[in-house]
Amino acid sequence: MIDTETLADRGHIVAPSLLSAQECRTLAGWWSDAALFRKRIVMQRHGYGQGEYQYFTYPLPAEIQRLRETLYGPLAGIANRWNEVLGLEKRFPATLKQWLRDCHAAGQTRPTPLLLRYGAGDYNCLHRDLYGERVFPLQVAILLSEPQRDFEGGEFMLVEQRPRQQSRGEVVPLRQGDAVIFAVNERPAKGTRGWHRTAMRHGVSTLRRGERFTLGIIFHDAA
Numbered sequence: 001m002i003d004t005e006t007l008a009d010r011g012h013i014v015a016p017s018l019l020s021a022q023e024c025r026t027l028a029g030w031w032s033d034a035a036l037f038r039k040r041i042v043m044q045r046h047g048y049g050q051g052e053y054q055y056f057t058y059p060l061p062a063e064i065q066r067l068r069e070t071l072y073g074p075l076a077g078i079a080n081r082w083n084e085v086l087g088l089e090k091r092f093p094a095t096l097k098q099w100l101r102d103c104h105a106a107g108q109t110r111p112t113p114l115l116l117r118y119g120a121g122d123y124n125c126l127h128r129d130l131y132g133e134r135v136f137p138l139q140v141a142i143l144l145s146e147p148q149r150d151f152e153g154g155e156f157m158l159v160e161q162r163p164r165q166q167s168r169g170e171v172v173p174l175r176q177g178d179a180v181i182f183a184v185n186e187r188p189a190k191g192t193r194g195w196h197r198t199a200m201r202h203g204v205s206t207l208r209r210g211e212r213f214t215l216g217i218i219f220h221d222a223a
C-alpha cells in the first residue's frame with residue numbers, strides 16, 4: 001500500500017520490488033524489439049541529456065497495460081486528495097479507461113509509457129513529463145537494472161523548487177525492480193499560511209559505468 005503522507009511530504013515514495021529480477025530482464029530485453037515502439041528519442045539531439053528512450057505503441061504489451069491500470073486507481077485517489085487540499089476543482093476518474101477517454105477527447109491520443117536506456121557517460125536532465133493540457137499529477141519509474149552490478153552512478157534525482165526559497169535536491173536509492181512514485185509537476189506542501197504548490201523536476205545523474213534501463217509509466221497520453 002502507498003504511504004500517502006510520505007508521498008505528499010516528500011513528493012515521492014519508493015515501492016520496493018514491484019517487479020522481479022526476471023520480469024526486469026524481460027522488459028529490458030524489449031529494447032531491441034522495434035515493433036513494440038512508436039518513437040525513439042536520442043536525448044542529446046534535443047538537449048534532454050544523453051541516452052535514448054522509446055515510447056511504446058498501442059496496444060501496449062499486456063504487462064505494461066496491467067501495471068498502468070492497477071497503479072492508476074490508488075494514485076487517482078491521492079491525486080484527488082492533493083487537489084482537494086490545494087482548493088483545485090479538478091477530480092480524476094476512478095479508472096484509467098475513463099481518464100484516457102478524457103485525454104483522447106482533448107487530442108492527447110498517443111501512448112506515453114516508455115523504456116529508457118543509458119550507457120556510460122549518459123544522463124537525464126532535470127525535467128517534467130508534460131505532454132499537453134491534460135496532466136495526471138503522479139508518475140512511476142521502475143529501475144530494471146541492478147546498481148553496482150549492472151551500472152555505477154546513474155542515480156534517480158528529484159529537485160523541489162520552493163517559492164522564495166532555494167531548491168532542494170534529493171537522490172532516491174533504488175534497486176532492480178523498485179518503483180519510485182513521484183509528482184510529475186507539483187506537489188502540495190503545507191506552509192505557515194496553509195497549503196501551496198511546490199514545483200518538482202526529476203532526472204538521472206551521469207552513469208560512470210555499465211548499462212541502465214528504466215520503465216517509465218506516465219498516465220496522461222501525448223498530443
Ligand SMILES: O=C(O)CCC(=O)C(=O)O
Nearest residue numbers: 116129141156204214216
Ligand atoms: O531513468 C530514470 O530513472 C528516469 C526516467 C524518467 O525520466 C521517466 O520515467 O519519466
Ligand SMILES: [Fe+2]
Nearest residue numbers: 127128129202
Ligand atoms: Fe521523466
